[in-house]
Amino acid sequence: KAGVTQTPRYLIKTRGQQVTLSCSPISGHRSVSWYQQTPGQGLQFLFEYFSETQRNKGNFPGRFSGRQFSNSRSEMNVSTLELGDSALYLCASSLGAGRSTDTQYFGPGTRLTVL
Amino acid sequence: GDSVTQMEGPVTLSEEAFLTINCTYTATGYPSLFWYVQYPGEGLQLLLKATKADDKGSNKGFEATYRKETTSFHLEKGSVQVSDSAVYFCALSYNAGNMLTFGGGTRLMVKP
Numbered sequence: 501k502a503g504v505t506q507t508p509r510y511l512i513k514t515r516g517q518q519v520t521l522s523c524s525p526i527s528g529h530r531s532v533s534w535y536q537q538t539p540g541q542g543l544q545f546l547f548e549y550f551s552e553t554q555r556n557k558g559n560f561p562g563r564f565s566g567r568q569f570s571n572s573r574s575e576m577n578v579s580t581l582e583l584g585d586s587a588l589y590l591c592a593s594s595l596g597a598g599r600s601t602d603t604q605y606f607g608p609g610t611r612l613t614v615l
Numbered sequence: 616g617d618s619v620t621q622m623e624g625p626v627t628l629s630e631e632a633f634l635t636i637n638c639t640y641t642a643t644g645y646p647s648l649f650w651y652v653q654y655p656g657e658g659l660q661l662l663l664k665a666t667k668a669d670d671k672g673s674n675k676g677f678e679a680t681y682r683k684e685t686t687s688f689h690l691e692k693g694s695v696q697v698s699d700s701a702v703y704f705c706a707l708s709y710n711a712g713n714m715l716t717f718g719g720g721t722r723l724m725v726k727p
Contacts, residue, residue: 504658533713543704543717556714590658594713604713606651606658 502527504593504607512613518579521610523591525572531555531596532574533604534566537588546589549574550596578612586614617642621705621718628695628725636690636721638679638705646707648672648681648688649715653702662690662703695725 505524513519525532533556534546545558549568566576572593578585588611592604622637640648647666651659663672668683679690688705705718 531713533715535715542719543706543715545714545716548713558714592659596713602713603661603664604715606660608656608658 504591504605506589506591506607506610508610509608510611510613512615513581514615515581515583517581518577519581519612520575520577521589521591521612523574523576523593523607525574525591525593526605529593529595529605530572531594532568532572533592533594534574534576535590535592536560537590537609538586543590546576581614583614585612587612617646617707617716619705619707619716619718621703621721623719624702624722626721626723628723630697630725630727631694632725634690634692634695634699634723636703636705636723638688638690638718640686640688640705640707642686642707644709645683646709648679649706649708650677650679650688650690651704651706651717653704653720655701659704695723697725697727699723700725 507522531550533548537543548556552568563579568574588609590609592606594604618641649664650662652662663674665672665681671680677692702720702722704720706715708715
């Protein structure tokens with residue numbers, strides 16, 4: 501079974517630009533979550549999508565947005581990039597049924613550098 | 616709000632040494648607790664989890680027990696290997712592992 505895939509793996513952008521990251525979950529998984537990992541703030545939850553609807557949201561500004569398609573693939577978008585947005589963005593998928601036996605599986609991440 | 620605190624690293628051990636990585640949490644309810652591991656250049660992998668008080672999670676020789684009275688979930692392994700070198704994250708969640716709150720991570724370096 502293929503794991504969670506994220507594209508692209510590396511991105512370099514300049515301040516003020518926008519960027520779109522993509523995540524393909526494990527087949528059959530309906531929940532996709534996004535996390536930001538930085539040396540200063542650690543791992544922080546951005547948002548979760550389930551059946552094309554945002555189900556949970558972390559404490560990030562509105563410049564960070566996402567969506568999920570009918571095949572469960574998800575994209576996240578960051579507009580008006582700032583230097584502080586440089587980070588590793590991790591996507592995770594799960595069945596999303598809310599049971600204690602459910603497990604999140606993480607992708608390798610997209611490394612975003614803002615210059 | 617909820618939070619997770621881990622011992623700061625790096626933790627440097629010799630091969631076959633005993634490992635303990637401390638993790639304590641602050642939570643308003645009764646979360647599930649997790650340990651994730653991140654190898655260089657990779658995403659996170661679930662190492663083990665426990666969903667209620669006194670549960671013990673175990674995997675690949677690693678163990679952790681959910682202690683509600685001390686709000687702790689310390690990770691232990693009896694004999695570490697060089698291949699265990701990685702960053703370890705403690706985390707909590709209220710909804711089956713979605714919307715995880717992570718600790719700061721502890722880097723483990725095992726020397727031959």
